[in-house]
Amino acid sequence: MEAGDKRQVRATITDVAARSGTSIKTVSRVFNDEPFVRPETRRRVLEAAAALDYHPNMAARSLVRGRSFLIGLFYENPSPNYVVDLQTGALDRLHDERYRLLLFPCENARAVSGRLLQLARTSGLEGIVLAPPLGDDPQTVRDLVEARMPFVRIAPTTALDASPTVGIDDGAAAREMTDHLLSLGHRRIAFVQGDPDHPSNSQRLDGFRGAMQAAGATVDERLIEQGRYTFESGLAAGRRIFADRQRPTAVFAANDDMAAGVVVAAKEAGLDVPGHVSVAGFDDSLISRVTWPQLTTIHQPTYDMAHAATDALLALIEKRPLTPAIRLQHQLLVRGSTTRTASL
Template sequence: MSSKVTIHEVARLSGVSIKTVSRVLNREPNVKNDTRTRVQEAVAALNYRPNISARSLAGSKAYLIGVFFDNPSPAYVTDVQLGAIARCREEGYHLIVEPLDSEGDVAAQVEPMLHTLRMDGVILTPPVCDNVAVLDVLEAEGVPYVRLSPDQDQDRSAHVRMDDVRAAYEMTAHLIGLGHTDIGFIKGHPEHGASHLRYEGYVAAMKEHGHAVREDHVEQGWFSFRSGFEAAERLLGRPDRPTAIFASNDDMALGVMAVANRLRLEVPQSLSVAGFDDTPGAKVVWPQLTTVRQPIQAMAAAAADLLLTGATRAEGEAPPSRLLDFELVVRESTGPVG
């Protein structure tokens, strides 16, 4: 029970009013330098920390940033949290996590949260970031929000994303550079915007390098291991099979590797395999997976930054956004055409 030090005791010790202490705490102007120093010393001496409840009750800030997610991968969620926290800590903010049940009425889950706990801002991850009902509620409640990799209606709000098209383009170019011309592609879940963007990048690279996109070398997947497995069975079952397969995410690429393993196709000698996302699983296969790394922590930190600097509130013009660089991670699953 060491706590219970209030602003009054700091004020008494430093010989000023509580208001001046408040000013120092909030880095407000109009405090003489030596007054400021005196207060800071008292704060340190008493190990004083402002009470966040009193602060948010009296002022406008709650010192809380929310992260809403529903169901993307654990690795993604944790990275988002780590990235957001890193930035929030600098300003004394805390992170509140709110998993949403996308089966139910998501908006109805969000509304009470915002009502009770007045958050200063919310970070939305896919797929919640494209749930219009949630966006409506946030706007109705006047809570600023930033979307991570939004798919729909990007101009609606501040957002942070990565250039999926260019990443897929470069991965395809990497395979072409290794001598592959017949490159199979496994699309992702058709309702995820990233699916289309990645496919677009693949097509652009193929065309630009003068290779045809063969329809029978493009399969529909659903971002799951199983869908990748089945797509690979179809792709590799035919006599004129591709020499490389680029799957729209790692889980599906791992499905491809499993099929290759069953068919006794050596990777990468007989088949190159590329994924997307750099999930933990990418390093837990043999050979390790060539893939694209999204800078998820950096993206989340950027989102927190937009929130903390109030960059979301600009009216009239296009909402602020950040575009971050990806990283091509070349491991052992891709090699020269054999």
């Protein structure tokens, strides 16, 4: 190194051994979580490593143990807000763990059907978290079960005993949102569907229909619009809805990205939200809090679902006890985009 070069030299296992007053073998045993290391010795090694900012070489540890300590998160979702919450939940669960996360964005479930197991094996994965709708692809589930690959699914609707699962009751959540709009006096309510390949789409639509039927309110089929869980599809659906002379007094979109698109379409049509039309979404993603007015929405604990799914996967890999089916709670969040209908 030339004189004046102040670049910091990376600490080595030898440095940690010297600072902690132990041997290189002892330091290695501590970082490999081997038994029969005295607590006081372990403490000294870890303190020395922290002081030196030493981090063991994960690749080298994997070679020694014959394991990769890699898990994969496979997802296919057009909403960037949903994906960020998924990734953050999984990554936070792995904080201070020996495992590392690989991300596998998929174009759609059909494209990866029959290939997912091969992707996992060539990547050296020890386990998999499947986000919807991948967990409902029968070929993928069958391949993983037959190969005995540890996997956990988020929000599946089929073959529920094939793996541990984590999710919410999408139908109940959609019913609660619809009941909220009905309680405000709305009866002519439009619904913007999500991606038809996602099981959550049909569950949320069924919840909407069920609440309307229970209240004796008529569902105008012309106001059931198709979206794709994207802002652009919500904008297009909103433009079609507000082009109708008999416009609705409220619109319930199956996710926040589409609801934000509906808000923009309403403003394009000269409509005030919520003065002329109430708009509601689903997910409680970031866009619901930056849209003006802020969106009334259903809080779907996406971060918590990914965190819990990753925790369950680690338990599955390490053969620890786990809860096979975890049901998390949703929450109705009433914000500025909904109000009582002007007809009251």
